[in-house]
Amino acid sequence: MAVKFLFAGVIFIISFLVTVKLCACWSHMGPSIHSCVLYLVTGLLALIGILSGCALIFISTRRTSKHHTLLSALHHFIVKYHRLYVGSRMLKKFRAACKNPREAQELLLQKIIKKNKNTDYGYQFRLGEIHSLEDLRQKHPITDYDHYRRFINRLSKGEKDVLTAEKVSRLILTSGTTGTGIEIYSAMYISSEAFMGLNLWPFEDGTSEYALNLTENVFEFIKEEDMDKPNPKTYFVDEVEVGQKYELVLSQKYGFYRYRFGDLVKVTGFYQNSPKISFLYRKASILNLVGEKVDQHVIHDSLSVALNPWKDQVEMKHYTCAEKGLVPEQKNSQKLGLYYVFFLELKSNFGDELPDDLNTEILAEVIQKNLYERHEFYRVFNNTKQITTPTVYLTKEGAFTELKEYILANSSASRAQFKMPLKLRTREMAEFLLEHSLP
Template sequence: MNAETEYGKTYNFSEIKSREDFVQQHPLTFISHYKSYVDKMMEGKDDILTKDKPIIFAVTSGTSGTSSVLPMTQRQRINFFVQGVAVVYHSMLQAFPDSRKLQKSLKFFYTPRWRTCEAGVPVGPNSSSPTNTRQLLNVYSTPKAGFEILSEPEALYIHLLFGMKDKHIGMLEANFSSIILSSFKALDIHWKDIIEDIEKGRVNPNLKIDDDVRNELDKVLKPDSSRAQELREAFEGGPIGLAKRIWPNCHLMLAADSGSFELPANILRETYCKNLPIYSPLYAASEGLLGVNVWPLKHPSHYLLAPKSMFFEFIPVEHCKEDQPATLFLDQVQLGEEYELVISTAGGFWRYRFGDVVRVTGFYNQCPIIEFMYRQGQFLNVRGEKTSESSFYQALSKACESWSDIKLVDYCCCESILIDDQGSSWKSYAPTYYVFLELDGSGKLTAEQKNKIDEILAEQSYVYKSFRNKGSIRPMVVKIVRPGTFKELREFTIETTTASANQYKIPRTLKRKEAVNFVLDRVIKGD
């Protein structure tokens, strides 16, 4: 159907009769390949990449690299619902029968700031937001007026206020587990004010929101001293298991918990959401639906690829450095192997290397089941060693096991080339990794505890160990940052990039010098 588009004519789509023809005739592509075509579409020109007109131009988060714009068609949105949301809902009902009860959900998501391109099409994030789920807003605890608040701190306060007011909340939801964790961190600060609002039946007068929104919210609040007392008693028990004390009938947390979200998910499991199952339902991106998790009770989360949503190809990781490596099809991948995913989408991106690396963990009939590993570019690579995000996190997690009373709150890394002060010693000219840790605990890490991360990484990675032994990479530099740094980094990133609050991903490997300097400014003095 796209043979007569400008792109289809350029690449002779009319001559393609099989998947083999497609691979032989069309090169592997990166995002830069599509910019001129997307620019034309945003100007209002038709039949460029696809016959279907875009319904939005999706802006990627930019937190793990450079932000990009991708066209999204109605066909993709329908596929996302039919192949993704509907399947997940069925799986959720089977695994968690209490989901059938008529309970509200507390969903932490925010209305993005949209713009309109020359073609009159909205431009903004493609992640779940109040804008693209208007038909479902009634199932959430936040009144519709609350979703009109565009500033995140105020909107979050309203989410928490109405969520805590409803004792019978059945589910906590967000795109990512990190959003739910940061929401509980905000609750640590504001819970007394929120309880006072519930007791008095009003929205906090110090909250900076429009009067018309405030009036609508005040209409649905009534003084509730009984609920206020229940909440005070819930908070007396501390953070461990807090969610179940606030909402005794809550049966599920719905949020992504794999990749860079594994750490915040694990913190939630150990603290606020202890004894509350976490279900990571979808493997998705701005490009659309990639996979569904039909095993809600299994951990770590695995996803069944969705071949009716996209056409998949796979590049063995050992060939990722090549510009045009040979690819494998769905029926050719091997169990236990890691691959860079290549996708062709209904939005007109063909044989597109969008950066995700996955591991095949099994097969459902003939369709691969995968585990997300890391994003290309989210690795440390000062000497060609390419230490992946997952490899570094495994080493860090193992080192954390020896920290008796100190818990890891969050972390990120960068390559020393982004650090200005390299010292005066000739040895310092060898590159290294800078690691920034935010800790929860009264103690401090000893030099030995910090060095343990480097030692374990060398044990796990032969390539890293060889460079360390030769002195080509010097010992990693571990810095402790002050509490709240990663919350502030999130706010800084949202303010200075195109990322929205709904799609922010924790950048485990910092690539922007501005972000590096931001974190460096928050290193605890003397550390």
């Protein structure tokens, strides 16, 4: 395979030399329009020949697929190195913004406003009067999806210049971020709304950390304790504190301004002068019966520790949870009070059978103990008997795969966007998992 590309490269180089020789012969023809055209054409062919020849000789030194033709190999080479070039320029711009985050955010906001101030939304919310980040904070309301619903309905009908001056080619259903309750490596922090951060530390141990994408989004932060206030104070990138938990608020060129999309993050440090963050959870995945607000990090940790006695025998493939009221009570249930419900799909490391001593009632007691130790407000409401011991169901193997298919068949979510819900949203989902639980 390499010989083929090497041979082709040499042929291209020879063709280049022949073309140069022809140019030398044509030079005796004297100046004329005809000779100028010949010079131009032969010069272009010479350039293509030498570049293609060099590329093919380079390709011959690399391992290539046996299915590549000369043209497909050249195409792959061009696309790959063009992307590397573009990516290196974007990374350079990304790093420059991280050195001066406030300045980068001010410039980006001005660019966004200049582009979109003459849209219908821009006129209605007087974007032209916003000249700085402080103006944005003072003059534009914090928003959620309902704020944009009527504008998006118009976009879906083909209207132009509604939210953004950009040409709208398609609308994407939001499905949340890439964050999960179980730690996995993630190169980017991304959602339907925006590309929000880049993981510059892929080989470091621990939770994935992201440098904020200051070149495409204007970020604001709401402290976790202020999330439920009617008009919470926001902080810009140069105003946040390491160790604090915040809800993210976004403004970007596609028409969202001060938009709350529900992601909670923790500021873990700084990359140059820009905050580094780790994803914690989505607001929609919080368990909240009486105001305790237990997040998915606490839940996942409590479940994992509860399974420690069987850690050599089973592993947790999937889990989800719900609050009492969403899950139908089983017959003969004598349980009183409010409680959480957990569905776990476990994989046995020794055949198909789970350990005989893996009792759901014991498991529920241990999960209760772990939640009690890890969450202050859960402890308060458990002490007052407002929240009682959770209920645990072990599902059959493959139950969550079937749940995925059920959700896709009964919603408008796409397969590419699907993320397994860490908190059940409908009674039908709960009933589905009950039907697929072990007796």
